[in-house]
Amino acid sequence: PPNTRLHEAMGYSVLGGGKRLRAFLVHAAADLFSVPSETALRVAAAIEFVHAYSLVHDDLPAMDNAHMRRNKPSCHRAYGEATAILVGDALIPLAFQTLSSLPASKDVQGELTQELSRVIGSEGLVLGQMMDLNQEGPILTDEDLLTLQRLKTGVLFGFAAEAGAILGNASASDREALKNFGLLFGRMF
Numbered sequence: 001p002p003n004t005r006l007h008e009a010m011g012y013s014v015l016g017g018g019k020r021l022r023a024f025l026v027h028a029a030a031d032l033f034s035v036p037s038e039t040a041l042r043v044a045a046a047i048e049f050v051h052a053y054s055l056v057h058d059d060l061p062a063m064d065n066a067h068m069r070r071n072k073p074s075c076h077r078a079y080g081e082a083t084a085i086l087v088g089d090a091l092i093p094l095a096f097q098t099l100s101s102l103p104a105s106k107d108v109q110g111e112l113t114q115e116l117s118r119v120i121g122s123e124g125l126v127l128g129q130m131m132d133l134n135q136e137g138p139i140l141t142d143e144d145l146l147t148l149q150r151l152k153t154g155v156l157f158g159f160a161a162e163a164g165a166i167l168g169n170a171s172a173s174d175r176e177a178l179k180n181f182g183l184l185f186g187r188m189f
Helices: 005-014 021-032 037-059 075-079 081-100 106-120 125-132 142-167 172-188
Strands: none
Touching: 005 037, 005 075, 005 081, 021 037, 021 142, 021 172, 037 075, 037 081, 037 106, 037 125, 037 142, 075 081, 081 106, 106 125, 106 142, 125 142, 142 172
């Protein structure tokens, strides 16, 4: 990409550490179906772009107002609040651009794009963030807390595991099993 402040901040946020567990799940699941490693890694990168966007936005003053992320200043502290917002805004389409350029069939690209859209949208990750901010009512029960955790964390783990199966044209039952594994892994996480 061009050498701009925006791209520098994007790199700071995406490459700034972390365990890459979601990426690992994509790669491990794809390996079960003999998907080429390079293809799996591209999907893993797309998921990491989405994960990084969610952390950048979560750290913003209007959200959690976190000053540190992975032992360094959060994006808005290092680059300013406006740049951090734009970093998140840029990472989302980059994830979809990455999925749409996969060396895979249009059907596979479409399934991955559609499922990722669902997982991170207003019935997934974003709803979890709203719940975390108590914008959708207070968390009163253990079930409310589990729903919050599933939406804010689990659904992206679930998609990561299922994405490898989608890449491998796996059966519906294999896809569901891997997705459920990812959801449970997210609950544990």
